[in-house]
Structure formats: structure tokens, C-alpha cells
Amino acid sequence: MSKLKRALLLFVSVSLIGCASIPAGSERSPDDPWESFNRSVFSFNEGLDDYLLKPITRGYRFILPKPAQQGIDNFFGNYRDIYTSANNLLQGNLSMAFSDLMRVVVNTIFGLGGFIDMATPGGLEKHKADFGQTFGVWGIPSGPYVVLPFFGPSNVRDTFGTAVDLETDYLFRLLPDVALRNSLTALRIVNARNNYYEAGDLLEGAALDKYTFTRDAYIQRRQYQIDQAKEGKEPPLPVYENQYQ
Amino acid sequence: MKNLILSLFVSITSLFVCSASAQSAPDPNTPDGLIKIIVADVMNSVKSDPEIQKGNIPRVVDLVEKKIVPYTDMRRTTQLAMGRNWSKATPEQQNQLIIEFKNLLIRTYSGALSQLRDQTVQYKPLRSSPSDTDVIVRTVVIGKSDPIPLDYRLEKTNDGWRVYDINIMGAWLIEAYRNQFTNQISQSGVDGLIKFLQERNAMLAGKK
Numbered sequence: 250m251s252k253l254k255r256a257l258l259l260f261v262s263v264s265l266i267g268c269a270s271i272p273a274g275s276e277r278s279p280d281d282p283w284e285s286f287n288r289s290v291f292s293f294n295e296g297l298d299d300y301l302l303k304p305i306t307r308g309y310r311f312i313l314p315k316p317a318q319q320g321i322d323n324f325f326g327n328y329r330d331i332y333t334s335a336n337n338l339l340q341g342n343l344s345m346a347f348s349d350l351m352r353v354v355v356n357t358i359f360g361l362g363g364f365i366d367m368a369t370p371g372g373l374e375k376h377k378a379d380f381g382q383t384f385g386v387w388g389i390p391s392g393p394y395v396v397l398p399f400f401g402p403s404n405v406r407d408t409f410g411t412a413v414d415l416e417t418d419y420l421f422r423l424l425p426d427v428a429l430r431n432s433l434t435a436l437r438i439v440n441a442r443n444n445y446y447e448a449g450d451l452l453e454g455a456a457l458d459k460y461t462f463t464r465d466a467y468i469q470r471r472q473y474q475i476d477q478a479k480e481g482k483e484p485p486l487p488v489y490e491n492q493y494q
Numbered sequence: 495m496k497n498l499i500l501s502l503f504v505s506i507t508s509l510f511v512c513s514a515s516a517q518s519a520p521d522p523n524t525p526d527g528l529i530k531i532i533v534a535d536v537m538n539s540v541k542s543d544p545e546i547q548k549g550n551i552p553r554v555v556d557l558v559e560k561k562i563v564p565y566t567d568m569r570r571t572t573q574l575a576m577g578r579n580w581s582k583a584t585p586e587q588q589n590q591l592i593i594e595f596k597n598l599l600i601r602t603y604s605g606a607l608s609q610l611r612d613q614t615v616q617y618k619p620l621r622s623s624p625s626d627t628d629v630i631v632r633t634v635v636i637g638k639s640d641p642i643p644l645d646y647r648l649e650k651t652n653d654g655w656r657v658y659d660i661n662i663m664g665a666w667l668i669e670a671y672r673n674q675f676t677n678q679i680s681q682s683g684v685d686g687l688i689k690f691l692q693e694r695n696a697m698l699a700g701k702k
Contacts, residue, residue: 275677319638326640366638374616374634375641444639447609454698455602457674457690465673466665473643473664486630486647487669489574 272458280394280468287396291460294401298442303449306442320364321440326375327356327363328420336378340386340478348373378478380417381410385475394464402467525629525648525655526620528565533615533633536561540610547608554604567649567656568596574659575671583684591684594691599667601698613637615644629655 271277271284281287310318334349352368352375360367369375384406385391392405400411415421420437424430456462476484520527539561540546545553572592573580583591618632627650635642645661659668678687 272677272681274681276673276680278673322639369636374636377640447605451602451605454605454694454701455598457671457678457694461674461677462670466670469666469669470664473661484664487666489577489668 275458275461278394278461278464281464282393283395287394287464288460290396290398291463293398294396295459297399302438302442306439306446309439309443310446318440318443321436322444323356323360323366324363325437325440326366327353327360329377330356330375332414332417333376333378336380336383337376337478339383340378342478345376349376377474379410380413381407381471382474382478384410385471386478391468391471394468402463404468404471407471523654524620525622525646525650526617526631528648528655529631529633529646529657530617532562532565536607537610537613537615540607547611549608551601551604551608554608555600558600558604558607563596563600565655565657567651567658568592570649570656570658571595571668575668575675577672577676579676579679579684582679587684587688590688591691594688594695595671597695598691598698601695611637626650 271288277284313321330349330353334346334353337343337346337349352373353363355368355371355373356363356366359365366375381403389406391407395403395405395408397403397408397411403411420430420433424433452459452462473484520530522528522531536557539557540554543553543557546557569592572588572595575595576583576591580588614636616634616636618634620629620631622629629648629650631646631648633644633646635644642663643661644663646657647659647661647666648655648657659666661667675687678690682690
């Protein structure tokens with residue numbers, strides 16, 4: 250295992266050393282001082298997706314009937330709801346934390362251990378919260394934009410958030426049965442990729458420059474989630490410099 | 495324990511019933527009323543058309559042109575996405591940009607629309623006063639996976655309310671295109687951007 254890890258690390262670092270160049274004439278974003286490095290990690294991730302993750306996901310979609318895919322997604326969603334509830338509690342959103350906990354109770358008992366989502370049609374809205382978001386709600390600034398190998402778009406704060414997410418994740422870190430743990434993690438990655446299988450193709454067509462598009466959407470989206478999590482606060486509207494004539 | 499489960503069931507059922515009965519006819523002269531009418535109309539058309547469900551994109555494009563585009567203000571969307579470069583473009587170039595950007599958006603969103611199945615749309619309470627002329631209508635699309643926040647920004651014009659920006663999962667469309675437009679223009683000028691959009695649209699149309 251450690252050999253494999255070392256080989257993987259070597260592979261990543263070799264592919265990252267050749268920093269991708271920023272397209273000539275493009276304007277530098279103040280949120281992205283490490284753009285050259287980020288672009289090279291971005292293209293590494295794209296390659297990984299093209300040659301490994303996407304083909305596997307295609308196979309997964311071919312083999313598994315839709316209801317089974319849905320059941321698996323519901324199962325992991327129900328499991329993540331526990332962490333969403335904990336994060337909402339840490340963010341001070343007591344009512345949301347309680348409603349998320351109710352979702353877990355309802356889906357685990359009435360939804361066959363989480364494979365069927367009974368809570369959403371029942372009126373308990375699903376939320377999503379993670380530690381990066383919690384740190385943001387606490388007032389920790391995002392820091393520069395970072396593209397992480399394997400994980401994709403992030404920033405300095407969310408990198409720490411992701412580390413805490415993973416460190417506290419029972420199925421990923423703490424489950425005693427190693428073989429089961431690894432299979433569940435693999436299934437979870439494929440399920441996550443499957444969730445934006447069609448959206449990924451749309452992005453391909455919609456983006457003029459996929460790197461810039463992904464970055465700008467990520468930065469906005471994270472801020473929006475944090476603003477929304479601060480109870481009672483409406484996310485502020487973007488103000489455009491040129492007014493309509 | 496039995497009582498708890500029972501009362502839980504009752505409260506969930508009542509939530510369900512309440513949300514179903516609390517609907518009254520929406521008013522197209524209010525921003526949220528207009529969005530509700532458009533969304534209901536489009537969703538019904540998509541769900542009742544087997545050709546669209548099969549992924550017949552030209553048919554979806556047709557639907558978008560007829561039922562969504564008339565309620566948008568693409569000139570404003572394009573202008574805001576162009577930022578300070580807008581005034582550098584000639585009126586001719588501006589009109590070309592509006593057409594090409596509109597086509598790009600129609601192409602990409604048609605793909606998303608054809609994937610509509612059993613999603614429902616939930617409306618958040620409107621936070622604006624009747625005198626406002628720039629308003630956000632916040633919605634959440636609830637499907638089988640994670641809920642997708644989808645917000646519409648509308649402006650009051652002489653012809654009624656018009657959508658000029660949308661927010662998908664936290665990112666505003668105009669904001670997401672601004673840097674991309676700026677970069678493309680500083681690399682190859684306004685004509686370069688127009689050419690890029692034309693080629694992309696031709697490619698997307700070719701893929702069907």
C-alpha cells in the first residue's frame with residue numbers, strides 16, 4: 250500500500266512540475282495568484298477524469314439499473330446528512346441541524362437504512378454542509394484559490410475543511426474492516442462522479458475556458474453557501490460596473 | 495416510541511397536504527408570479543413530450559425559444575457580461591454578440607431541460623417591496639439527488655418583468671462569463687470573441 254502511495258505521489262509530482270502556462274493575454278484574477286500551478290493540477294485532474302474516472306462511471310451506469318444507482322446515492326446521502334447536521338449545529342443553525350437529524354432518523358427507519366429517501370417528499374428539505382463552509386461561517390477568510398489533485402477546485406480554507414471532513418469521516422477513516430472501507434470509498438467516488446455525469450458534458454459546451462469558468466463558479470458558489478448559512482442573511486447581489494443604458 | 499413515530503408521520507403528512515393546498519393562481523405582473531407561470535408551463539411541456547424526453551434537442555431549443563426567451567432581456571445579460579468591453583464594440587458587433595451568446599445559452603440549457611423528469615420546484619418567500627424594479631426570485635429544484643438552488647434576477651421594463659441573470663447552485667451566470675469574455679477579448683479582440691462563440695455554437699449544433 251505504501252509503495253503504491255509513493256508511486257502515486259511520484260506520478261502526481263512529476264506531472265505537476267511542468268507548470269501549465271497561463272494563456273497569453275488573459276487577465277490575472279486577484280483571487281488566483283497561483284494560477285500557473287493551479288492550471289497544471291487542473292489538467293492533471295482532467296486527464297485523470299478522462300482516462301480513469303469517467304470510463305469507470307460509464308461502466309457503472311451501463312451495468313447498474315437506475316433504481317440501484319439511486320439507492321446507492323440515497324444511502325451515501327443519508328450518511329452525509331449526519332455530518333451536515335453536525336456542521337449546521339457548529340454553524341449555529343439549530344433548526345436546520347434538527348431537521349437534518351430528523352431526515353437521518355426518518356430515512357434510516359422508514360427508508361430501509363437510507364436506500365430510499367422518504368424525508369424529502371415528506372417535506373424535510375435536504376441541505377449540505379461541510380467543514381470548509383463552517384470555517385467560513387465562523388469568519389475565516391477563504392485565502393487564494395487552489396486546485397487540489399484528485400479533489401479539484403478549493404481554496405486554502407476549504408483545503409483544511411476537506412482535511413477535517415476526511416479525518417472525521419467514519420466510512421473513509423474509521424471503519425475497522427479495511428477491505429469494506431476501501432470498496433465503500435471507491436463506490437462513493439464513482440457515485441459522486443455519476444451525480445454530475447450529464448452536467449459535466451454541459452459544462453464542456455458552455456465554457457469558453459473551462460479552467461476560468463470552473464474557478465469563478467466555485468468562488469461564487471462557496472461564498473453563496475456561506476452567506477446562506479448565516480441565518481436570516483440573504484446572499485448579496487453582484488453589482489455590475491456598467492449600468493444598463 | 496410508537497406515539498412518537500405516529501406523530502412524526504402525521505406531521506410529515508400534514509406538511510405534504512399543506513404545501514399542496516396553499517397554491518393560488520399566480521399573477522404574471524409580479525416577478526414571482528411570472529416565474530411560476532413560465533416554470534410550470536415549461537415543465538409541463540417537457541414532461542408531456544416524449545420526443546424531448548428522448549433527448550430531441552432541436553425540439554427543446556424550439557420550446558426554449560417560444561416559452562422562455564420572450565421573457566428574458568438578452569441585451570442586458572450580454573452587456574453586463576461584457577463589462578467595460580461593451581462600449582468598445584460597435585452596435586453591429588453588439589448585436590452579433592447578443593445573438594451568439596443567446597444561442598450558446600439556449601444550446602447548453604436545452605441539454606439540461608431535456609433531463610427534467612420528476613423534479614419539483616419550491617419557491618422561497620419573495621423579499622422585496624412592490625416599488626422595487628430589480629428583484630430576485632429564489633427557487634430550489636428538488637429531484638432525486640441533491641437539491642439545486644436556482645435563482646432568477648428580474649428587472650421591471652416597460653413590457654413587464656424580464657429575466658436577465660440566473661444563479662445556478664450559487665453562481666450567477668453573468669459573473670461566471672465576465673472573466674471568460676474579458677480574457678477572450680484581450681487575447682483576440684471583440685471579433686475574436688464573436689468568432690469563438692460562432693464556432694462553439696456550430697460545434698454544439700453539429701453534435702445535435
